[in-house]
Amino acid sequence: MKVLVIGNGGREHALARALSLDPDVTEVHAAPGNPGTATVATLHDVDPLDGEEVAALAGSLGVDLVVVGPEAPLVAGVADVVIARGIPVFGPTGAAARLEGSKAFAKEVMAAAGVPTAAAHVCTTPAEVAAALDELGAPYVVKDDGLAAGKGVVVTDSRDEALAHAAGCERVVVEEFLDGPEVSLFALCSHREADGTTVYPLQPAQDFKRIGDGDAGPNTGGMGAYTPLPWAPDTLVVDVLRDVLQPTVDEMARRGTPFTGLLYAGLALTSRGVRVIEFNARFGDPETQPLLALLDSPLSPLLLGAATGTLADVPPPVFKPGAAVGVVLASAGYPASSSSGDVITGVDDAEALDDVHVVQAGTALAPSGELVTAGGRVLAVVATGGSVAEARATAYDGVARVAFPGAQHRTDIAAGV
Ligand code: AMP
Ligand code: GLY
Numbered sequence: 001m002k003v004l005v006i007g008n009g010g011r012e013h014a015l016a017r018a019l020s021l022d023p024d025v026t027e028v029h030a031a032p033g034n035p036g037t038a039t040v041a042t043l044h045d046v047d048p049l050d051g052e053e054v055a056a057l058a059g060s061l062g063v064d065l066v067v068v069g070p071e072a073p074l075v076a077g078v079a080d081v082v083i084a085r086g087i088p089v090f091g092p093t094g095a096a097a098r099l100e101g102s103k104a105f106a107k108e109v110m111a112a113a114g115v116p117t118a119a120a121h122v123c124t125t126p127a128e129v130a131a132a133l134d135e136l137g138a139p140y141v142v143k144d145d146g147l148a149a150g151k152g153v154v155v156t157d158s159r160d161e162a163l164a165h166a167a168g169c170e171r172v173v174v175e176e177f178l179d180g181p182e183v184s185l186f187a188l189c190s191h192r193e194a195d196g197t198t199v200y201p202l203q204p205a206q207d208f209k210r211i212g213d214g215d216a217g218p219n220t221g222g223m224g225a226y227t228p229l230p231w232a233p234d235t236l237v238v239d240v241l242r243d244v245l246q247p248t249v250d251e252m253a254r255r256g257t258p259f260t261g262l263l264y265a266g267l268a269l270t271s272r273g274v275r276v277i278e279f280n281a282r283f284g285d286p287e288t289q290p291l292l293a294l295l296d297s298p299l300s301p302l303l304l305g306a307a308t309g310t311l312a313d314v315p316p317p318v319f320k321p322g323a324a325v326g327v328v329l330a331s332a333g334y335p336a337s338s339s340s341g342d343v344i345t346g347v348d349d350a351e352a353l354d355d356v357h358v359v360q361a362g363t364a365l366a367p368s369g370e371l372v373t374a375g376g377r378v379l380a381v382v383a384t385g386g387s388v389a390e391a392r393a394t395a396y397d398g399v400a401r402v403a404f405p406g407a408q409h410r411t412d413i414a415a416g417v
Contacts, residue, residue, distance in 0.1 A: 002027040006048045007069030010361035011285035016041040018292040018299045036360025048073045051081030058087050075101035088307035095257040100281040103173045113251035117276040120175035129166040132174035145171040178268035184287045185265045187245045191258035192309025197249045200316045201237050203228045205287040213412045220335040224413030225287040226325040289359045289382045290324035323388040325395040325414045326380040331373040332406025338376035342404040350398035355384045388417040
């Protein structure tokens with residue numbers, strides 16, 4: 001089958017790569033993609049936010065499936081336009097993507113479905129924010145209601161900083177601080193009127209959101225990830241399926257806006273049990289990079305099954321034994337800004353190592369043909385191994401071979417696991 005992947009980040013490179021390795025897939029197309037994606041797919045120049053353009057490209061290529069990677073096109077309803085042309089889409093409709101697009105909406109769905117999450121207040125005025133901060137106490141958690149590329153959340157002990165962040169947003173969610181390790185659990189979701197919903201969780205992963213070692217500094221889109229989590233409780237996946245994923249997709253179906261595609265539950269394992277930190281409506285980045293490196297099942301039947309409501313007919317995903325670790329290299333200035341045009345060396349050297357591949361995100365080809373930086377998160381070095389420690393050591397061997405001016409990476413991804 002032929003697949004078109006929409007987006008230009010690391011997640012989309014990883015998806016296109018996994019599809020290119022899938023024996024059922026004859027052609028992989030990507031739009032707009034990046035130089036890494038170009039090594040595994042044919043690139044097309046399309047605005048991912050323009051549903052008509054995406055649908056026209058999918059139609060002219062005759063693809064059997066469109067995979068929409070990032071949240072912005074999903075929230076903008078790109079999937080709806082493509083579905084209306086009769087082409088299957090992996091990714092929710094705009095109405096279902098509100099689970100990510102509005103944190104207030106996600107809270108409303110969780111309340112209706114009885115899903116455990118932080119206590120929260122939706123605020124639109126400084127007075128409401130101040131009252132909510134005082135009621136919930138420090139550390140303060142203030143979230144921009146809308147999409148903010150991983151940077152809309154401030155967690156701080158400073159009441160002034162919390163108020164200042166809220167003042168810069170139209171509508172915020174002020175919420176209770178959740179303590180405890182964070183886990184990302186992804187689930188493939190399908191819905192068909194006749195059969196109801198099918199939810200297939202993947203194995204848990206962990207993302208490192210802060211820029212600095214030891215979780216210092218501001219939040220980013222994610223600086224590295226690994227899977228599986230040997231320390232997580234054995235019942236985690238079963239518990240989250242029962243308490244979080246299934247009730248959420250059931251509530252979305254009940255509302256007439258069934259969720260299909262990938263439901264990403266960002267969880268805190270608190271002393272009082274699992275709590276949802278956030279939902280996303282798409283594969284997480286960078287967790288997808290190590291997860292797909294370990295996925296043993298072919299990817300295309302799972303994505304097509306979710307897109308067409310037939311996931312129940314496809315065997316649940318199976319992962320290889322061992323572990324995978326991905327370490328992100330970010331450009332100078334990230335996350336406050338980013339630096340473009342810095343020449344990247346050593347990608348081939350890193351990939352010459354056994355069990356290592358490089359997933360590109362913010363990269364471009366200069367007119368000279370050199371690979372250069374073109375964004376905040378530039379690439380991820382991904383390695384597999386028999387254990388998290390082994391995969392981690394190999395990933396950092398790869399990181400040591402890649403260089404560009406001002407490159408930043410964390411040295412503690414998956415450390416001590
Ligand atoms: P979000 O965009 O909602 O995932 O938030 C980004 C990051 O902020 C999360 O991964 C957490 O590290 C942190 N965070 C968000 N909400 C909370 C909370 N209620 N308590 C503690 N940390 C939080
Ligand atoms: N890894 C965080 C995200 O994809 O939102």
